[in-house]
Amino acid sequence: MGTALNALKMLEYFSSSQPEIGLSHIARLAGLNKATALRHLRALEEFGLIEQNPQTKSYAIGPAALRLAALREIAKPGLDGARQKMQAAMHEVGESLHLTLLEKDTLQTALVVETTQHSVRVSLDPSEIIPVNATASGLCMLSFGPAFLLERLESDTLTRFTEATMTDPKIIRDRVAQIGQAGWANSNGSFEDGVFGYAAPIFGIDQIAIGTIAIAVPEIRATSARQPLILTSLHTLSKDLTANFGGQMPETFPTEFHP
Amino acid sequence: MGTALNALKMLEYFSSSQPEIGLSHIARLAGLNKATALRHLRALEEFGLIEQNPQTKSYAIGPAALRLAALREIAKPGLDGARQKMQAAMHEVGESLHLTLLEKDTLQTALVVETTQHSVRVSLDPSEIIPVNATASGLCMLSFGPAFLLERLESDTLTRFTEATMTDPKIIRDRVAQIGQAGWANSNGSFEDGVFGYAAPIFGIDQIAIGTIAIAVPEIRATSARQPLILTSLHTLSKDLTANFGGQMPETFPTEFHP
């Protein structure tokens, strides 16, 4: 229902691992007839949301995306300030950062700042929806975000990504309680093997988390010696970004993070 | 022709001066029936390209714009590096910068970095299409960009924005020749009264301009004392951004800009 929506849904198939897709391929991915796929692509192209590589004939996200993002920044300011703070922190700790925000009822990546200091680094796809049970950001959001996230834990089917993924709601609730005390969450390869994540909440005006800030570290560099630096950076980010988005930290929130 | 396109075209009506629009209003703007407007808005909302303010019930660009922009950055890298260089320059000269790129056959704003140092500053709407005859960027593009821009000058109707706007193709060609020598263009209130613009080209691999970098200064601060600083910044930006996008400067291009 909704041709426009069907057309837009084709955009979902572009990702960092697949930034360019050919006609037949995307038609297969979206389960559409080639003719309709082409029509949709043409419409999106006319608007500029995708563009066609004249050589390879394959399609990629177009320049209109940038225009819209700039408009979004006007409607909902704050992201640009957040990017600057994240970039500063990135230089300090030398690792990639992810800002995730709760949109409607899913946790989505809003900003990614990748480290330029290491060739081995964590790359997150900006179009991915963050699973609450498998990531540091997700667990953090369960602890400090709106209650309905925790409530629907049982009714949702929790996907298992790696050996370390938690799928038992009871165990998750225990972790969430711990995180509520500590103020920060971590995930040791529970979303992707070899990736350690550290996350802290960003609060809204009502002292309920509106999103999270996370630092993603490859296992090789996730030594206990580096933890203090990561945790202090995370804490200042949590504070600064909460202020940046016009939120307020709860009084009960820890003034520093301990391992 | 194309429902999806009609739906997308509703996004065009959002701007910096009007970041939130109500149903009836946008239906009137787009010349659509309220019912169809609502259907389109709902489709865009489901995808996340717009979102509805629960209080005011009016609509604004949504978070999906950011996701798409991030994907765009993956497909066509460079913008992020450009932003950093522009931000550095912004701190140096204390004025707003605009990066424009030639998309298909129109000149569009790709990045805006606004100064934080002055309350009186130039704000450009990121969704605007840049007129070639009235802006420094446009003139610059005519001088260093693909030939078809100059060729179609006569056939296009050139809009007059202010008293100072040039609309005579012959006069414009003279200016374009001058700019070709100097390496940089300026526009003194020819697009908007009280706004002085300085622009320099960004070259592609074939030594033809793919876009421009411009510094916009309010008339009050556009003193001859500040010109040298602006021009040197402009020249380094022109060089750095050309390198950033993998382009090459022509050997004949001036090594510095003179007033």
Next chain:
DNA sequence: CGTTAGTGGTTCAACAAATGAACCGCGTTA
């Protein structure tokens, strides 16, 4: 206090516009 004009949103018959199987021409591969 009733009137008017505005808002956001819904309904449903009439119809235009999206759909998809089959097709073409082309370049690769076997």
Next chain:
DNA sequence: TAACGCGGTTCATTTGTTGAACCACTAACG
């Protein structure tokens, strides 16, 4: 040479889109 995949086109079928009229509500106004 034949088979396969690619991007793209055609056209009868039908599905989803359209818009006038409608409802409920709010704000301004005499």
